[in-house]
Amino acid sequence: MALTAVDRALLQRCLAHQPGAWNDFVDRYLGLIYHVIHHTAHHRSAPLRPEDVEDLAAEVLLQIVANDYAVIRQFRGHSSLASYLTVIARRICVHELARRQAAREVQPKGDQRVAGGEPEEPPKAQLGLESLEEVQRLLSKLPSRERNIVRLYYLEGRSYEEISTELNVPVNSIGPILSRARRQLRKDVKSPPPVHRDIQPKAKESP
16 A cells, blocks of 8 residues: 555655644544554553553654654555554564673662663664754753763763763663753653653643
8 A cells, every 4th residue: 555645745744844744643643552562562562651651652652753754755555554564563572682681681689670660771872763953953952961871871872881980870760860951851842752651642732
């Protein structure tokens, strides 16, 4: 099935940064993204908490808007948009689940859970989830320590160990700090998606 006229118009609105376009995109496809996450996790026997599912959905959405909708610009319209987004969401989900599993396996048993309940992430910012402009906008809103960690990780590509050494912070505290920063990013920036707590479309939120 090829790209429908409705989805073609929706993509054009998003790429033109028209008001309300991204909210319409999220309302239309957030349920599909959640379904892909649950399906992928089930087939990989990877149990997910509700907050894990929400975080994975946010990663997918952030990657879609990264670099001025680069993922969407690469779509040629030879399949349905739903099929294309299913492939994208599954790829990101598989990568994240594998990354988290690897992090758990290399971490000392006593340190598997750190503040915030999240496992340590491996070094290097591999996915580039936030655009440079979004990260810079976020930096101005963060406390000094968190600002330095986000800057080193996302803008300079430093590993957790390098950040820990340079800033003299525990390596196990860096993952939760970056997670809080991502949540702050989703809350503060205008173009990235609002991540809802359920999969049903919601009415647009007031500014």
